[in-house]
Amino acid sequence: MSEPVGATQGAGRNQVLRVRDLEIGYSTDRGLVRAVRGVSFDLEDDDSLAFIGESGSGKTTLGLSLVRLLPQSASIARGEIVFHTASGGELDLTDLDDETLRRFRWRECAMVFQSAQNALNPVMRIRDHFADTARDHAETDGVLKGRALTERATECLQLVQLDPDRVLRAYPHELSGGMRQRVMIALGLLLNPRVLILDEPTTALDVLTQRAIIEVLRELREGHRFAMIFVSHDLSLAAELADRVATTYAGRIVELGDVEQVFYHPRHPYTVGLLDAVPTLAGEHQELSSIPGSPPDLIDLPSGCKFHPRCPYATDKCREEDPPLIEVAPGQTAACWHWEKVGSDWEARGGERHERDANRA
């Protein structure tokens, strides 16, 4: 896979994560599920990158691989994940011994999971969750306990707009779903990680709570210097919180660029399909369209471009040859043979309307 474009702009920023040609497969009875296929990207230390795509496009697998929490049946077949730690060292995440990996997790890279409803130990108070995390990272951070721990936990909880006095004493079941999700984010901040991964952070929450979580994340983004990776099928979340967006399809990145570029000037038909499928709350009546067909079987992938069976632009070339990521604009790449046609059609269709919608979302 070629070097991803749009990675290193601006000076004075430091790279925290470099992923190259990553291949992850799950071995099943039916065969190898190719969940991630040749993914490459870079992340700077104040960057915010969103992976969007349908369920089963390999987004979550990608997220899990960054903290090496893949299920037993999954294995990294190829590629490299290099993490630049705060102390300036380089960690090859595909090759870590257990203890180094344990110390790396949460200290360097924290992850807030999709199902935060059940992410907290039901028999432990919230305070003990903070204490546990601090204690087991004491080698790196020095012991944080007693009043210092309470102060730090209070600080983290205030950042996510929770009442620390009440929450620290509570058991998980005494908190609402949104509060638990915020506790998880606060817990993620405890050790000042360099990267925070959020896997569907608002799924399974009601609209108002989603709103509150997005606000919290937005404030965190503005006030803190750490990189964020979102994994979501929620385009509005990506639009609000990400600097860059990577559209994933069948385990690979099919379009990558700045959020404005990807959302206002998409050049891959799959991105176009995703944008067309988003309803708008206000404004004139608009025809919603879904992408015909369903995501491909990751065991038995179609030939050529994996999107061609569902693509209105598909030609013989698409059926035979998988397109590489082509630079379609400065800092924007798309893996489509017909990106120019996709682009001109989009602009002709009145990109403005979409632009407005994206703003509203």
Place this chain on the structure above:
Amino acid sequence: MFRKVARSYLFRRLIKALVTVFVMASLTFFLIRLMPGGPVEAYIANLVTQYNVSHQSATQQAASLFSLDLDAPVYQQYLEYLGNLVRGDLGESLVSRGVPVSKIVLSYLPWTLFSIGSALIISFSVGVFLGMIMAYKRESKLDHVLTNLGSMVSAIPDYIMGILIVVWIGVQWELVDITAMRGSLSPGIQPGFNLTFIGDALYHASLPILTYVLGTIGVWMLTMRGSTESTLGEDYVTVAKARGLKERRIATAYVGRNAALPPFTQLSISIALVFGGSLLIEWLYVYEGLGYVLYNSIQQRDYPVMQGVFLIITTMVILANLLADLLYSRLDPRIRVGGRD
């Protein structure tokens, strides 16, 4: 406010326990009076056949002995019985004349509590520990061996297990001196807080304890294996790993702590089963506990003692369940709130 909830939960639980004891006491009372050939007839028949006394004098003897107006209406007898019960008076033994039942029961109770209590503690902790190892090493050779052993021992009824132990360990292999182990203490040993006494008590209780442990451990192993396996799949365990917690901490505070809850609820059921089973086991090993007393009193048709033992056993089971419930509510904070409404 939290205290108030906890207190009311405790209060409600206590009331429930008291009502259960009351119902059990009433059932015992009516059950004994409903049995064909009541205690008096049985006693009279016994005197006539065994000692060849005339029926009339036997009847007179019985009436004076029972000192209870057996012709009074049942409800009057019932009220008197309840009244005595509240005062802790369980009547007097028919066989050992003049000895209060409460005294007999209280002198044998500690041995039963000691053997059953230590057996349950041993089997629960060992079983839960093994179950966890099985789940962590699932599909390994060790797991298969332990799973099969576990289901095997839990399939054998405890009295058969006891007989097997007597036959193999005591008689065929002669690993222990089964006759010397009879009773609850060796002759001449004085109860007291010293090593000789504790050692001797354990020596005499060891076979009953072994039987109870083997009879119950399979359940803990298998339940714990299952619950550990499902707990390992819980999100908070994955998240704990993502938080970089140490493996040992995850295994104890996250996996073990939560996985032990289902086997712990089974403890309540087991307490009742083991108490019931102790009747035969104590008889088998001639271990002088409540079960042994009950067996003898049934043999001798000593109704007041029988009644007393029944009552004390049910009370013990109810108390143990109460204790288990209260402990459970300490272990699982979700229960404490659940008790509010």
